[in-house]
Each structure stands twice: as C-alpha cells, then as structure tokens.
Amino acid sequence: MIKARGLARRFSARGRTVEAVKGVDIDVAEGELVGFLGPNGAGKTTTLRMLTTLLRPTAGEATVGGCDLLADPLGVRQRIGYVAQGGGTAPECKVGEEMELQGRLYGLSKAEAHRRGAELAEQLDLAGLGQRLTKTLSGGQRRRLDIALGLIHDPKLVFFDEPTTGLDPQSRANLWEHIRRLRAEHGVTLFLTTHYLDEADALCDRILVIDSGRIVAEGSPDALKARVSGDGVEIGLEPDSVTAAAEVVTALDGAHDVSVVDGTVRFRVPRGDTAMPELLRALDAKDIPMLSMQVHRPTLDDVFLTLTGRTLRDAEEGGEVATDAA
C-alpha cells in the first residue's frame, strides 16, 4: 500500500536549514498495522505530510495506495484518510456540520455522510454531540472527532499522527480497540506515529524507528526487543558501596553494559531471573547491603537506547535537531 524510496525533506527558513527527513525507505503491505516511532522532532509528521500529499518531498519518490505521489496526488487523496497531529476542526463549527462537510468533500451524498457520521459517533463515543460547537468539546472528545473525520469515507489506508495523545487511559484503550477492529473487520491498512513505546508495542505488527530524520531500525516489536541482549537489571545501594558493587557485578557471569548512576548500578544479563540468586550471594559475601532491585524484560525504550545511545526521554529533552546553513 505504501512504497517510498529515499523520501527526504529539507526546510529552509531565515537562513537556517533543517534536514527534517534524510531519505527514508518505507514499505507497508496491505492490511498491515505499522508504527512509526521516534522522539520529538525526529521527522514523523514531516514524513506523514509527504506521504499524504500535503508536503512536496525535496527528494525521493513514493506510491501510496497504488498511486504515484507526485504524478497523481488526487488519486492518493481519494484513497487515504489522514488525522493530523494537531487535529483540524474549526472552533465555531458544530460537530455534525464538520462530519457532513468532510463526508461530502469525499463525494458522499448528504444522507451517506449523515449515516457514516452517526456510525462513527457511536463507535467513538461521540453520540449526542452533533449540535455542539467543536470549541466546547473536551480535548479527548475533539481528538476522537478528528479521528472520526479521518475515517468518514471508509478509507482503505489510514494515516494517524499520534492518535492517542491527550486521551485518558480509558479512551486510549478504546481507540486501540477501534484501530484493531478497523484492521480485523475492514482490512484497513494503518500507518501511525507515536512516541509511546507501549502503544507501538501493543498495537503494531511492525515498527519503524526514526531518529533525526533517519530510520534506524525496523521490525516486529519482538524482533526489535530481541536485538537488545538480555534483561536489564538495576540495583540500588548505599552511595559508598556503589563502586564495590559494580566490581561484583562485572565479575558476574554474562553481565555486560555495566553503568553506575548515583546510587544505582545498571547492567544486562542474558537471564535476569537466574542471575539474581548468584548476585545476592556475591554481594552478601562482600557485606554489601542492597536497598532495591529491579529486573525488566527488554522494552522498546531499551531498543531505542541500544540503537541511538540515548533513551527516548533524553532524545525528547534534547529537542530539535537543527543544522545551521553554511
């Protein structure tokens, strides 16, 4: 459904050039649910806007829904649904009016637009809000309205840009359910961006990890997690015994990636559960008291760390990646 080669986009504003997307290849098969994972400013929205004909790529080519992006943008538009990160409803418009307009712009008749609108309102918990001005909706309701608008014409290929941002856990779970159903019952192909690791993990067949405009990894959540060798272990200690504990840990069979932060020692071992008793005995033998201990299975956060040397959270705090024009 999507095939992109070398897609790139550069922004220039006031003498500064930002290489937002630096040549990405994307392949999405029919019926797939693919996640696009990356920190703020990684280039997710920019890539989506290129794939949805909103932004002209500075390089590269793509076919979306069987139509060439550059040669037949109208064909692409007719085949896709898109929900932007920031939504797109006019504050002074009524919910029902927005649904009707959206449906009719996609060529539905008035009656069809109303029928689809009512159906989606039911499924997305928006029933009874038809006469409300969109500015009076809660953030979550407005987000669900954005999603309904993107689905009004029953597209076979849908792009969601951070669909669950701003939703409470209940609505989020609900939307996940809805997304899974779209695929299961209607065979819809979905491409969604997120910076929630749990979301990508729970929802997607396949994940593309993007960082600073480049795809740095690709695979199923499990395959990606398998690239991180072993479980992560974190032990908390008295500050003066940290160094001694780190030595014990380093001597432990199979332990690697040992790091010391404040009062904690972190490392990875192939099997966290079996390594623990051994570690406890070794620490005991040296009389090093342990305050806390955590073992966790590899997460996508670890994947990101392994791939980029930064945690997803660090990457977000680092902010935008920009280069000054020479």
Next chain:
Amino acid sequence: MPRDVWLIFRRDLVLSLRNPAWIFIQIMQPLLYLVLFGPLMEKMVANTPGFPPGDVWQIFTPALIVMIALFGSSFVGFGLLADYRNGVIERLRVTPVSRVALLLGKVLLNALQALVQAILLITLAVLAFDLRAPVGGVVLGLVIVALLSVTMASASYALALTLKSEEAFPALLNAVLLPVLLLSGILLPITTGLAPSWLYTISRINPFTHVVEAERASFRGEFTMDALFTGSVVLLALAALAVFWGTRTFRRENA
C-alpha cells in the same frame, strides 16, 4: 467542482450567519462617512468647480460602496490564518476537493457579504439623502462591487497564506490600503480641476481610481464606452490576476 464550491461557500455562510455582527461592524466605516462626512460636502460640491458631474450623493455613494469592497474584503485573510492555525486548511487540502473550489467558495461568500453591505448603504442613501440613481446603473455598480470584492478577497487569502503571520498581514494591508484610498479619489475626487498635476498623475496610475470612476459613471447612468471601458478592463484584469494568485497559493504544496 461547482459542488465543491457550493460546499465551501455554504460552510462559510453558516459560520458567518452564526455571528451576524459582521454585517454591521464592517459597514460601520463607510456608513459613518456617508452620514457624518457626506452632508458636509453638499455645499462644497455645489459651489466648487472641478467636481465630476452629478450631485454630492451621486458622487459620494458609489465611491463609498467601492470602499466597502476595498476594505471589507481585504481583511478576510485573517479568518484564513485562524483556519490555518487550527489545522482546518490541512484537513481540507488532504481531501480530494479541488484547490480552486477551496478559494472560490470562500471568495464568493465574501462577494455576497459586500453586496449585502452595499445594498444597505445604497438604501440608506436613497431614503435619508435622496440619492437618485437609475436602477440599471445601481445594478451595474453592484456587479463592479462584487468583482472588486472577489479581487480583494482572493488577494487577501493569497497574502495571508504567504505571510502566515497575524502581525505582518494587517500591518502590510494598512500600509497599502491608506494610500490606495486617498489616491483613488474615494473621499474627494482627484480631478484636473481640483488636484495639482503631479497628484493627478499618480492617481491615474492607481488602478482603483478607474474602478471608482466607472462606479460613479454607472450611478449617473452614463453607460458609454468612454466612461466604463478603462474601469472595466482594469477591474477584470485585477480580478483575473488575484484569483490566479489565490489558487496558486492554495495549490502550492506547502501552504
């Protein structure tokens, strides 16, 4: 295409009817000129040589309805900037709707708004100040106003989407509109009898001068080639340019 134009037109119509204050807010300035400035001119026009033919209301009313289109339709880009910030523009641009329809639907509503205001103003001038103008001339005058409104609104949308700045947009408009207003002889006609020759020359270069003159001619019922030709050609050319600019801006991939 016509269906898309209608859909966009109707959406904007519904929104503007939801807040009908615009009819009065936008018409306030020309209305004040008519009521507070017009009577002042009555004796002046009668006693000073150099004014165009006709009485003060035949000179002043058509100029003020040009002013409605000129000012009322120039600031519509503001609304578009709001839509842009809200993501509405992107939402519409990702649908198959034709880009020309996105512009035309909006622009046609702006023309309708200008017409409503112009009719209000003319009615007031007829009732309160005894304006006398042939029906045919008034109708032609309204056509001119509608076309001018289409021109100004298209240019306004194009400019707003190009600048994408709520500060720069009105600043630039004000900088352009004030000289245009003064130089087109809307308040005081710029004729050879009244103006020094350098001012007269500059005013001839201002395309809106010719539009104002055509409007005055049609209110006098003077449907001759001589009186209407330049104004009509100038207006049609301006309208074509503005609509072209507007659609190009809507079409451009990164609007």
